[in-house]
Structure formats: C-alpha cells, structure tokens
Amino acid sequence: MNMLEIRHLSKRFGDKVVLDDLNLVVEEENIFGFIGRNGAGKTTTMKIILGLLEADSGEVYVCGEKVQYGSAKTNRLIGYLPDVPEFYGYMNAREYLRLCGELSGMDKEEIKSRSKELLEMVGLLKEKGKIKGYSRGMKQRLGIAQALMKHPKLLICDEPTSALDPLGRKDILSILSKVQDETSVIFSTHILSDVEKICRNVAILEKGNIVMQGNVNDIRLRHTSGDICIVPERLSDLDAIANLTGGAVVDDKVIVPPANSGSSAMSAVLSKLADSGIDLLKIEQMEPDLDQLFMEVIGK
Ligand SMILES: Nc1ncnc2c1ncn2[C@@H]1O[C@H](COP(=O)(O)OP(=O)(O)OP(=O)(O)O)[C@@H](O)[C@H]1O
Numbered sequence: 001m002n003m004l005e006i007r008h009l010s011k012r013f014g015d016k017v018v019l020d021d022l023n024l025v026v027e028e029e030n031i032f033g034f035i036g037r038n039g040a041g042k043t044t045t046m047k048i049i050l051g052l053l054e055a056d057s058g059e060v061y062v063c064g065e066k067v068q069y070g071s072a073k074t075n076r077l078i079g080y081l082p083d084v085p086e087f088y089g090y091m092n093a094r095e096y097l098r099l100c101g102e103l104s105g106m107d108k109e110e111i112k113s114r115s116k117e118l119l120e121m122v123g124l125l126k127e128k129g130k131i132k133g134y135s136r137g138m139k140q141r142l143g144i145a146q147a148l149m150k151h152p153k154l155l156i157c158d159e160p161t162s163a164l165d166p167l168g169r170k171d172i173l174s175i176l177s178k179v180q181d182e183t184s185v186i187f188s189t190h191i192l193s194d195v196e197k198i199c200r201n202v203a204i205l206e207k208g209n210i211v212m213q214g215n216v217n218d219i220r221l222r223h224t225s226g227d228i229c230i231v232p233e234r235l236s237d238l239d240a241i242a243n244l245t246g247g248a249v250v251d252d253k254v255i256v257p258p259a260n261s262g263s264s265a266m267s268a269v270l271s272k273l274a275d276s277g278i279d280l281l282k283i284e285q286m287e288p289d290l291d292q293l294f295m296e297v298i299g300k
Contacts, residue, residue, distance in 0.1 A: 006045070007058055008022075008023060011044055018041040021208075022208060024213070032184070032203070034188040042205060078153075078155075092130055097145060114149055121179075143160075155184070157187050162190070206297065227256065229255055229285075230254040235252055
C-alpha cells in the first residue's frame with residue numbers, strides 16, 4: 001500500500017506559485033528523503049498532508065485515505081515532527097509525553113509503557129531535568145518520541161537535523177534508522193549527506209515540482225560519469241599509469257575518462273595495467289555524490 005500519494009497538488013500564496021501540479025508517491029518503506037532548497041515548498045507540502053493548509057487544487061491520500069483540509073482524521077496515521085518543535089518548558093520529558101498521551105486518549109498504562117520505550121530509544125530515559133534546559137538536539141529527540149506515541153504508520157520529519165551540530169545530527173539519524181523498523185519515515189531536508197546516510201529513496205522538489213525521484217543508488221549509477229580513478233601505491237608510477245590508460249594525472253591519482261577505455265571501462269583499464277607490474281592502492285569507478293546531482297538538477 002502507498003503510505004502517501006499526492007495527485008496534482010497546487011498551492012499559491014498571492015502571486016507566488018509554491019506547488020505546481022505536484023505528484024508524488026511514497027510506498028511503504030524505510031526512510032524517504034524529501035529534498036529541496038530553502039523555500040522550495042517542503043513545509044507547505046507537509047502542512048497540506050496534515051490537513052493544516054488548504055491546497056488550491058489536487059488531492060492527498062495517506063494510507064489510501066483522502067486528507068480533508070481542517071479535519072484531523074487522517075492524522076491518526078501520522079506522527080509529525082515540525083522543524084522547530086514547541087514544548088512546555090516547565091515540564092520534564094516524561095510529564096510532556098504523559099500530557100501528549102492523555103490528550104490523544106491513550107490509557108494510563110499504555111502511556112507509561114510507551115513513554116518508557118520511546119524515551120529509552122531517543123536516549124532521554126535517565127534525563128530528569130526540565131525541557132527548558134534541553135539542547136536543540138534533545139528537543140528534537142523528544143519531538144520524535146512525542147510523534148511516535150500512538151504508533152503512527154508514517155512519521156513526517158521537517159528538517160529534523162538542519163539546526164543541529166554534527167553530533168546532534170548523528171543522534172537523530174541513528175534514531176530515525178531505528179524508527180524505520182516500525183514506521184515509514186518521510187525526512188525533509190536540504191542536507192544531502194544526511195539523506196545519503198539513511199534514505200533508500202528520494203524526491204527532489206524544485207520550482208513546485210518533483211524534478212528527480214528514485215532509489216538513491218540507482219540515481220547515482222544513472223548519473224555516473226564513467227570516469228575511473230586510479231591511485232597507485234607509489235606516486236612515481238602516476239605518469240606511467242596515465243600513459244598506459246590514456247588518463248590524466250590529477251593530484252595523486254589518475255583519472256581515466258570512459259572514451260579512452262572503451263565500452264567496458266573497468267576491464268579495459270585493468271587489462272592495460274595487468275602486466276605493468278605497477279602496484280595499486282585503489283581503482284574505482286567514480287560516482288557523483290547527491291550534492292553534485294542536486295546542483296545539476298536544479299541547474300546551478
Ligand atoms: N503563509 C504564507 N504566506 C505567504 N507565503 C508563504 C507562506 N508560507 C510559505 N510561504 C512561501 O512559500 C515558499 C515555500 O515555503 P516553505 O516553507 O514551504 O519552503 P521549505 O521548502 O519548507 O523551505 P525551508 O527549507 O526554508 O523551510 C516560500 O517562498 C515561502 O516564503
């Protein structure tokens with residue numbers, strides 16, 4: 001079943017078109033990366049999915065159920081972590097989760113056991129202090145726990161790592177990796193290295209539309225330049241390798257473009273080097289990282 005289906009969604013604010021006939025399907029899966037630069041329309045899309053914002057046209061389905069603007073019915077299926085989660089600072093984490101559980105109609109025992117389980121998962125079980133003393137990373141972790149209280153089928157996280165330092169980001173990524181066993185996650189961000197670490201599939205939102213979508217590894221393979229990078233054990237062998245393969249010396253490696261190595265690039269290069277007696281540290285086909293791809297697809 002599709003966790004999320006967006007059909008022909010359009011939204012403008014005044015004259016500004018933010019979403020322009022947007023179509024997107026997120027299947028039941030692990031972690032889906034929703035990528036777009038600042039102002040691309042990620043938060044707008046999420047607010048429409050949550051029924052908090054009215055679309056001009058188009059439809060959104062969560063687990064096959066149609067989202068109605070102003071109705072919270074489909075939100076029982078969704079856990080939401082906003083980009084800047086708000087809390088009652090005078091409470092501690094346990095009190096806050098208890099309040100969230102009570103407001104959503106969970107019974108006492110369930111609240112107790114689920115809170116304990118989630119606080120343990122996000123590393124806050126032993127934290128007794130008030131939320132007002134929490135770091136941003138701790139608040140994001142508590143936000144994830146709160147969003148998961150009612151075992152949602154889909155967790156939507158709006159830029160959960162953007163304001164965090166590298167350690168805080170690492171914590172959140174590792175928590176989301178654990179969450180995926182139980183819940184599909186949509187993870188919006190403009191930090192592509194985070195996406196590469198945990199997402200299997202991605203969609204890139206640009207100018208109100210999805211300009212690229214698919215499996216991260218397939219996308220990388222599709223866009224590989226075919227260049228082969230060769231790193232010799234001895235730098236003195238660089239020129240000899242370049243001569244044998246038709247490549248060029250770049251810093252401490254040789255880059256062989258595919259045109260010089262025929263259709264089966266790697267085996268052609270390997271056979272040219274086979275009898276040379278040159279020892280190699282590394283030989284690999286180069287793949288672009290998501291940052292490069294992102295710049296390519298948004299035309300920068
Ligand atoms: N209520 C509003 N009224 C007018 N313009 C709005 C409103 N909400 C969003 N916008 C505009 O819509 C565009 C998309 O905003 P949105 O917050 O969805 O982007 P985003 O991809 O989430 O960006 P960011 O990464 O900066 O959060 C922006 O140009 C923003 O200024």
